[in-house]
Structure formats: C-alpha cells, structure tokens
Amino acid sequence: MRARLLGTLGPLLALIAACLFFATRSDRFLTADNLSIVLQQVMVVGVIAIGQTLVILTAGVDLSCGSVMALGGIVMTKLAVEHQLPVPLAIAAGVAATTSFGAINGLLVTRLRLPPFIVTLGTLNIAFAITQLYSNAQTITDVPAGLTTLGNAFQVGGSSVVYGALLMLALYAVAAFALSQTAAGRHVYAVGNNPEGARLTGIATQRVLLGVYMLAGVCYGLAALLSVARTGVGDPNAGQAENLEAITAVVVGGTSLFGGRGLVLSSLVGALIVGVFRNGLTLMGVSSVYQMLVTGVLVILAVATDQFSRRVAERGEK
Amino acid sequence: MTARMVLEAKGIVKHFGHITALDGTDFELRASEILGIIGDNGAGKSTLIKTLSGAVVPDRGEIFVDGERVHFRAPSDARRAGIETLYQELAVAPALSIVENLFLGRELRRSGFLGNVLRMLDRRRMLAESTAYMQELGIGVRSMKQAVETLSGGQRQGVAVARSAAFARHVVIMDEPTAALGVKEGNLVLDLIRRVRDRGLSVVLISHNMPHVFEVADRIHVARLGRRVALLDPKRVSMSDAVAVMTGALNPGQLPA
Amino acid sequence: MLLRVALIVALFVVPSLAYGQPVIGLITKTSTNPFFVKMREGAEAAAKSNGARLISGSGKNDGDNVGQVTALENMIAAGAKVILITPNDSKAIVPSISKARAKGILVIALDSPTDPVDASDALFATDNYRAGTLIGRYARAALGAKPARIATIDLFPGHPVGAQRHNGFLKGFGLRAPEASVNTLGTAPEVVCMADSYGDQTRGQTAMENCLQKNPDINVVYTINEPSAAGAYKALKAKGKEKSVVLVSVDGGCQGVRDVASGAIAATAQQYPVKMAELGVAAGLAFIKTGKKPSGYTDTGVSLIAKTKVSGVESKDVATGLELCFGRK
Secondary structure, three states: OHHHHHHHHHHHHHHHHHHHHHHHHOOOOOOHHHHHHHHHHHHHHHHHHHHHHHHHHOOOOOOOHHHHHHHHHHHHHHHHHOOOOOHHHHHHHHHHHHHHHHHHHHHHHHOOOOOHHHHHHHHHHHHHHHHHHHHOOOOEOOOOHHHHHHHOEEEEOOEEEEHHHHHHHHHHHHHHHHHHHOHHHHHHHHHHHOHHHHHHOOOOHHHHHHHHHHHHHHHHHHHHHHHHHHHOOEOOOOOHHHHHHHHHHHHHOOOOOOOOOOOHHHHHHHHHHHHHHHHHHHHHOOOHHHHHHHHHHHHHHHHHHHHHHHHHHHHHOO | OOOOEEEEEEEEEEEEOOEEEEEEEEEEEEOOOEEEEEEOOOOOHHHHHHHHHOOOOOOEEEEEEOOEEEOOOOHHHHHHOOEEEEOOOOOOOOOOEHHHHHOOOOOOEOOHHHHHOOOOEOHHHHHHHHHHHHHHOOOOOOOOOOEHHHOOHHHHHHHHHHHHHHHOOOEEEEEOOOOOOOHHHHHHHHHHHHHHHHOOOEEEEEOOOHHHHHHHOOEEEEEEOOEEEEEEOOOOOOHHHHHHHHHOOOOHHHOOO | OHHHHHHHHHHHHHHHHHOOOOEEEEEEOOOOOHHHHHHHHHHHHHHHOOOOEEEEEEOOOOOOHHHHHHHHHHHHHOOOOEEEEOOOOOOOOHHHHHHHHHOOOEEEEEOOOOOOHHHOOEEEEOOHHHHHHHHHHHHHHHHOOOOOOEEEEEOOOOOHHHHHHHHHHHHHHOOOOOOOOOOOOOOOOOEEEEEEOOOOHHHHHHHHHHHHHHOOOOOEEEEOOHHHHHHHHHHHHHOOOOOOOEEEEEEOEHHHHHHHHHOOOOEEEEEOHHHHHHHHHHHHHHHHHHOOOOOEEEEOOEEEEEOOOEOOEOOEOHHHHHHHOEOOO
C-alpha cells in the first residue's frame, strides 16, 4: 500500500518541490497573480487531460485530442461569427462535433478492433485537415462576448481568478467522483485492467469503451470553449501542442499507460507540473529548450516510478 | 430417495461447422451435490458447460432448471436463472480490490438521491458483505481492500470462487479450478468447493486432476465423443476404471452403477 | 483510310503537344498557410500566362521534411524541369535536392534557404534580417527617449528565419547584434525576456504572459509573426498594457495588417510570396528556354506597414498593406 501511495503522491511532491525551487529563483513566482496566470495557461490542456485520462485508463491513447479540440473551436466560432448562430447553440454544435469524433474513435476501436494508437493517429490528421479546410486556414476573430465569458476573471483577495479555471476544477471534481464512486467508473478501470475478464463478469465492455471515447470528445469540446475564451479567437492551428501535452500530463501525473490504474486528479497535477516548469523557467530567463529536456526527464521518471511501485506492491503484500 | 433435479439437459446437439462437439448428450445435476465432469480432450466438456452457462446456444436439445424448460441466449440469461460460472482464465481485475472484484458488474448502490441520481456506490455495505462471504468460505486475507494482484494464486482463485458462490442461487460451474495451483492451495480450493455445496448450492466441476475429482465429487459424469457415456459413483469405482471408461477402453455397462 | 490515320495521328500528336508544355514544380511547406496559398496562386498565374504547367505539392505541416521529399520525387517522375521549394528542414532536404540537380533539374529555394545555401541553384526570399531591422528601427523611433525594456517572442531554437528576424530587430533597434548568418539568438541588457511561441497564437499569449510576470515594465515587444503578435497583444491587454507597449511583427498577412489598422500591432514588415513565385517561375522558364541558370540570392523585397509614421523610418500605410497582403482580405 505504501508503494502505491508513492505512485500517487510522487507527482504531487514533485509539483510542490518544483514550486519551492522556482520560488527561490524568482521572487515573482509565488505571487497570487503569477499562480493565477499559470492556472489560466493550464486550464485548456487540463480539461483535455480529463478525457485523455479516461482513454488511458482503458489502456488506450488518444493522439487526436488537440486537433479535435481545434475543430470544436473553429465550429463554435465560425457558426457564431459567420452564421450568427446564438452562442449557446454554437457551443453545443462545437461540442457535438468533438463528441462525434470521439464516437468515431470509439467505434473504430470497438467495432473494427483497431489499436487506439493507430485510430487516433488517423483521426488526428483528419481533424486537422477538416479544421484547416472549414476555416480556410484563417483565424476567426470578432468572436461574440458570450463565447469568451469563461475568459473573464473575478477578484479574490487581490488576485484575479478566471471563470474557466473554475470550470476546469469543477469538471475534475465530477470526473473524480464518477470514476471512484460509481459502478460505471469502476467498470472503466476493470475494462482497462482485464478487458476479457470484465466481459465475462457481464460488463458491456464495448459500451464502456465507446462511452469513454465519447466522453473524452465532450471534454475536448469544453476545452475548445476554454481555448476560445482564453485567446479570444477561433484558431485553426490551436491544439497542436496539446495532442502530446495532454498525454504528458496524464503520464507525468502517474496514471499507467497500461490501463486500469491511476486517478484523474493526478492528471491535473501533471498538467500543473508542465505549466509550472514553463512559467518558472521563463521567469528565470532559461531557454525553452530546457523545458523540453525537463519534460522528457519527468515523463521517464513518472513511468519508471509507476513500474517500480507496482512491482514493490506485488512483492511486498503477499 | 430421489434428490431434486436442479439442472438437467436432454439430447443436446451442437455443431461447429463440420465438427460435432455435442452429439446428443444428456446431463443431470442434483441439489446440493458436487458433480465432476471428466473426459478426454475433444470429448465436449467445455461445450457442454457453455450451453449450460449460456455462452453457447445448442442446435437441438432441452435444458431444464428446477424442472422448468429454459432457453439461454446469453450468459446473462443463465446468471439470472441462478447459474454462476467460474472460467478457466480468471475473470478478475488484478488492480482492483477484493471488494470491487467480488461485486464487479453487480455493484450495490446507496439508497435515495445519492444512489439513484448520482449513482453512488455503497462501499460500506459491499465491504461488510464481502467480508462475510470470504469468512464464510474460510478464505483468509489481510485486508479486503488490498488489490487482487497482491494475492497468491490460491487466494485469487478463492476470490473468484467466493464471487460465484455469493451470487449463485442454484449452480456454480467451475472449469479447471485447481489447475496451475500448488498442492496446498489446491486443497484449499477443494475445501471451498465443499463449503459451497454445504451452503446448499450444487457444483459442476470440470477437471483433468483425477485425484481431486475423486476426492470431492459426489458423482462423476464421464464425457466421450460428445455424449455422456457414464454417471459413476466415486465411492464404488476406482480411478483407473474411470479413466478407462473415459478413453473407451472399458465399457461402462461392466461397472457397478 | 486516310481519315483513320489522321485520327490516330491526332490522338497521339495532340496530347503530346500538351505534354510538350514545360513543367514547373512548386513545393511549399504546407498547403494551408495563406502565405503559401498566395505563393501557389501567384506561381500558377505566372506559369499559365507563359504557357507552362505548374504542379504543386507540400509537406503536411510545418517541419514535415518527408512529405516534401515525396513531392520532390513525384515531380521528378512527372517530368518537371524546374522545382521551386520552400524547405521545411533546410538541411534534411539537401540530399533529395542534390539528386534532382544531378538529373539536370533546376532547383530554386523560395522564402527559406537550404543549408548550405548553395545546395540549391538560387534563393529568392525575403531578407528576414532586413525585415527585422526595419521593425527594430521603427520600434526604437516609436519608443522615443524612454529606456527600452524589450521582450522577444521568438519561433523556436535553431531556426534560421527566427534567428534572422530576431537579430535583425536587435540591430535595427540600435543594439549589438549577431550577423545575418548566425543561427542563435542574440541578447542584450535591454532584452529582459525571451520566450518561444512556435509561431502560434496561443503559445504567443502564454509566452507574453510569462514575460510580463517576469518584467511588468516591458515596453517593447518583438514577435516572430503576426499570430504570435495577436496572442501577445491579448496578454498585454489583460494587464492593461496594450497602449504603453510598442508591439512589432513580421509577415504582412491581411489579418496582421488589419491588426495594424486597429492599433494592436504598431508596425509589421510585409513580405511578398507572389514576388517569390513570379521570380521563380520566370527564372525557371529562362532555364528551360536557354539553359541559363539563376544563381545567388535575390531579395524579393520587404516593406514596413505602419499606421503612424515615425521620423527617420520609411513606411507604407495600411491601405497599401491591405492591397498587397496575403490571406483573406
């Protein structure tokens, strides 16, 4: 049990250690203002990471997450700006678009039994192409205020908190509850841990998988809304970094790529770690090349720790 | 004294393409009995089990549960009729806890708003009931919350047996439950099987392990070439005779019934 | 009988007459970036009006070398005598270009050089160093006498265009700067923050936010291109600094020029993809007709687009910028 705890708490300790380190290197790091900025910078990938966690818990992976998010953003903004659709409808359409992509991913994985890596590699390119074509590769500007409200902030004790960040935290709470306190959530873990065994116990594994990919799509749609709110535009080139960064957040947070293990809240920690390093290194004046180096090392450390804690747990508790 | 017939099958036929897996086999299982099924490879043991558990639908023949005719189209139909099956490849999720595995697919929800709307699990009740099942069956573990992968092979098998026994109302079917277990753990599982029978359930036990079958079975169903060729009493027939019937070397008519 | 012969001859001769058209290939970095869309349109028009056929291809995304190698091989097979290319990876494309040149095909680099530069027959490109210098001079003049606190929102480490624009900016601003041939980013005491945007709007915003956290008193911002400038502007606006900071950029796309018109960007250096395409097609046709190869580097021109003129720096107005821009007008 202790080794399991290490696997879960490890990333949190790493995050705290990183914060303390940067606090010593720059007196601007630990200010409420700066931390609020980091939270804003992390909120888009944070929400994408919720969907990605669900997929990775089933021993899958979704490489298309960022590109699908970009598509959702373009659909929302184009409908609102060029077709004057009311904002709630535009948002719904955007989320519907991303959820459909989630359904496509899920159906290809469950019905055709194609490996998720390959499927989402394909949908990554398809989503990117559709986004470019639908937007004519142009950024959509003059976006109505309704779409950007989540980018607005309110004051809390001297610093501003963006509404979008609150939405992200709320989504994490919902996801954490569903995964740990409902049968459907436990089934996600069972399917990832032993898919055949889960089927034999009577769990509708195909439905669970399809549901997971579609829910991930919903997350990408909500992330699109947050992205539009943050930047104020519909950008067809958004999300390129998030395709891999969301997976990084989940892995660095401690969730196992082999499925069946991990907590969704860890992905928030993972996303924060990446954001904190990016912010901290810039405050220190260090080149962004070192960010890549640090991220790479963190990923390997995270996977190694996961393997180590599992092996110790298996040996120690017999 | 004719015991109640809990599960019965007559003239089951099943073809897979050109292969005849079951050639009009019969089957009967009494209440509170352990029935061992032995047979060579290709005798049709697994297929027979699968028709009884709903995993395979027979081409011809009838199945009766408690004297009533049933048609199983899917494993869930058999489960609803009170028949639980323990498969050879264990259907447990190693990373999940014992409690979660025991209730996998059949989780208990809290009452009221929390349970019905939020669909929240009743972990306390599941823990209490799991502890009770495991204690009743005499399976010792350190903590019900520990992950199944931290258990030994015998304990894992015990969890799977406990799950079947907990939810079965009539029959527990076990496919090679002591395979890949050491001597001590194998005996633990046999003990478990006896306790399951003593709780009032009937157990169907497929096994290649002749000593185990003879030790625990009340009767032995011998399968050969897709049919039941004999129903033997282990107290009156020797192991070597049973094997001979199984391979066709001995005619069952020559044995005391 | 004669009719039949005539028909058969016609069936063979007519198509081969069409196939007698000189074939020019154009390979861009991507097919969707409006900069390259405009370049392709310019090349198609120039080819058509000169009786040549243009076939085009591209990489899948910025940095995709393999896609360009494939396009190159396909164009050689299709009989292209001239290939114009904007290389995604200036080093990695060289072996494929050498193979083409060994077959007698003329290869001209557009917009970005190969590494080494003479791996291609000629280069028609924006002088990115000069583009940076122009906006550097503008920024210095626009800032006035105030001490400069500069943030540079760059591309990513190691990219020649990123380095040229950045270093040219420093030079134009009056600071000590590396030469145009250097691929690393120069620094100066006045440069208080350098962050990478990878050329995209969201990451430009993040980069600017972090720089503002580091130095809230930044008053000049150089950006690698207009999308990252748009992101930087959003960050500046969130902190109420958009009026007190001089923000400059490079590209001259229509959205960027609109941002200059609205005051978000103070000045941008406009480059001319159509000019690159036209010069490339013309040089290619000359090669096909006379065998004469172009050589060396030809500057395709860059102009400063600004709303407000500043003394000592020549600039064109927004209306002109809008006429000449690429992208959706």
